[in-house]
Amino acid sequence: MEIIHLSAECYPIAKVGGLGDVVGALPKYQTKLGHYAKVVMPAYNNSFLLQNEFEVVYDGWGNLGTRHFPVRIFREKTNKLGFDLYLVHIAGLTDRDKVYGYEDDVERFLAYQIATLDWINQWEHRPDVIHCHDHHTGLVPFMTGNCEKYKDLRNIPTILTIHNAQYQGQFGWDKLHYLPAFDLWRSGLLEWKKDINPLASAIKCAWRVTTVSPSYLEEISYNANGLESLLASERGKSAGILNGIDNEVWDPQKDPMLTKNYAIRTVESGKKANKVALCDVFNLDPAKPLFTFIGRLVGEKGADLLPAIFHNSLAHSYGNINILVLGSGEPDVEEKLVELKEWFPGNYNAYIGYNETLSHQIYAGADFLLMPSRVEPCGLNQLYALRYGTIPIVRRIGGLKDTVVDIGDGGFGICHDQTSVEDVGQAIGRAYDLYQNKKQVKEILKFTMQLDHSWDKAAQQYIDLYQM
Numbered sequence: 240m241e242i243i244h245l246s247a248e249c250y251p252i253a254k255v256g257g258l259g260d261v262v263g264a265l266p267k268y269q270t271k272l273g274h275y276a277k278v279v280m281p282a283y284n285n286s287f288l289l290q291n292e293f294e295v296v297y298d299g300w301g302n303l304g305t306r307h308f309p310v311r312i313f314r315e316k317t318n319k320l321g322f323d324l325y326l327v328h329i330a331g332l333t334d335r336d337k338v339y340g341y342e343d344d345v346e347r348f349l350a351y352q353i354a355t356l357d358w359i360n361q362w363e364h365r366p367d368v369i370h371c372h373d374h375h376t377g378l379v380p381f382m383t384g385n386c387e388k389y390k391d392l393r394n395i396p397t398i399l400t401i402h403n404a405q406y407q408g409q410f411g412w413d414k415l416h417y418l419p420a421f422d423l424w425r426s427g428l429l430e431w432k433k434d435i436n437p438l439a440s441a442i443k444c445a446w447r448v449t450t451v452s453p454s455y456l457e458e459i460s461y462n463a464n465g466l467e468s469l470l471a472s473e474r475g476k477s478a479g480i481l482n483g484i485d486n487e488v489w490d491p492q493k494d495p496m497l498t499k500n501y502a503i504r505t506v507e508s509g510k511k512a513n514k515v516a517l518c519d520v521f522n523l524d525p526a527k528p529l530f531t532f533i534g535r536l537v538g539e540k541g542a543d544l545l546p547a548i549f550h551n552s553l554a555h556s557y558g559n560i561n562i563l564v565l566g567s568g569e570p571d572v573e574e575k576l577v578e579l580k581e582w583f584p585g586n587y588n589a590y591i592g593y594n595e596t597l598s599h600q601i602y603a604g605a606d607f608l609l610m611p612s613r614v615e616p617c618g619l620n621q622l623y624a625l626r627y628g629t630i631p632i633v634r635r636i637g638g639l640k641d642t643v644v645d646i647g648d649g650g651f652g653i654c655h656d657q658t659s660v661e662d663v664g665q666a667i668g669r670a671y672d673l674y675q676n677k678k679q680v681k682e683i684l685k686f687t688m689q690l691d692h693s694w695d696k697a698a699q700q701y702i703d704l705y706q707m
């Protein structure tokens with residue numbers, strides 16, 4: 240099959256969070272299964288375009304209403320990612336330093352979607368499926384199904400994968416004229432709660448909708464930032480497919496970012512070497528258990544509670560634990576996490592910002608990874624932690640519920656029910672007790688490191704879904 244993945248992120252070209260990881264891996268595994276998977280994404284101002292070999296495959300003009308823009312599409316020539324990569328360059332719109340966060344994000348991502356469809360529209364053949372990821376590509380199913388200009392694309396099946404229903408990309412009707420012409424009586428397909436809502440539109444118009452874990456599919460019927468009733472009514476065409484991880488990128492035996500590589504057999508010495516190096520950089524004591532949090536510092540991840548959770552645990556443990564945070568997000572959370580450094584020097588540290596290398600080093604060097612999420616459609620951090628021999632401490636929600644089993648139930652992680660200071664504090668206490676039992680910890684790590692969360696299975700599940 241020929242599969243076109245459309246996404247705002249794709250690792251290693253541009254990654255803000257888990258979306259990038261998924262779109263950087265799934266097409267590779269689909270290619271390994273014998274399919275022809277392509278990724279078409281915006282061309283940002285980043286080093287990937289400059290440092291790799293590209294050829295121009297399309298030069299044209301696109302429109303956002305009366306505004307014209309030049310479009311140039313580049314193809315990466317060497318297939319170094321294991322799939323075909325296309326970058327859509329729109330001068331003045333896609334070529335920014337960051338992926339998101341600009342006032343004209345609506346225009347930027349709409350121009351990218353229109354330019355991509357204009358290009359596909361003039362191919363001599365049709366792809367077998369267009370797979371859209373999140374709201375930045377959410378108007379594609381509407382446009383292929385309804386815009387006169389794209390009537391030849393009407394029979395191409397479209398799939399929407401919802402990585403996170405919290406973000407929907409809504410904008411006002413004053414921007415309706417940006418879309419290529421369609422019969423106005425169809426505009427209800429764009430609308431949700433009085434706005435044009437790209438995620439809602441994709442849920443209505445895509446041939447199939449997927450979520451990134453089975454539990455999240457259940458949960459969005461009652462918790463989806465306003466889309467609950469729509470998701471419930473479109474349930475018949477929806478499926479929950481659990482994300483995998485790219486075992487080639489996330490492999491403690493080969494990961495070039497680690498201080499020392501290790502396998503299941505050498506997990507104790509390997510993790511110790513990584514922990515010592517990490518503690519050295521962050522002024523922590525490697526003899527004590529190291530707890531960590533890696534991620535976006537936003538409410539859905541429970542990040543607003545982290546300062547209080549850390550303060551309590553550090554104060555109650557009388558200096559017997561270490562905590563290291565890596566993340567960025569809401570400024571007041573960042574500020575409080577930085578302030579804590581003054582309270583607990585030698586036991587606590589935080590790196591505010593995005594640092595891919597450091598994240599790998601922390602998965603390898605930490606003992607426990609905290610994920611007190613309020614919402615977690617799948618979560619990849621816990622899967623990386625399991626593969627690197629770090630015990631996850633997670634709230635029983637979404638994909639966390641589907642992938643982590645509590646030690647009390649014969650499992651390998653620590654689970655708690657609520658995103659609350661008390662629940663997470665208790666979970667840290669349980670982890671501290673577990674840490675004292677070296678034999679049990681070693682058995683757990685040997686078990687988790689051999690768990691198979693690779694993309695092989697899920698890549699095939701998507702293929703099966705495209706063919707249904």
Ligand SMILES: Nc1ncnc2c1ncn2[C@@H]1O[C@H](COP(=O)(O)OP(=O)(O)O[C@H]2O[C@H](CO)[C@@H](O)[C@H](O)[C@H]2O)[C@@H](O)[C@H]1O
Nearest residue numbers: 256257258402451534566592593594598615616617618619
């Ligand atoms: N400051 C930082 N420095 C370095 N690396 C950092 C970082 N902050 C985060 N990361 C990395 O970003 C990724 C985060 O992935 P997640 O799946 O946990 O979250 P996210 O909420 O972005 O994704 C959404 O999409 C994914 C994919 O479907 C779902 O798993 C998830 O539940 C959903 O919310 C991991 O690779 C993590 O290591």
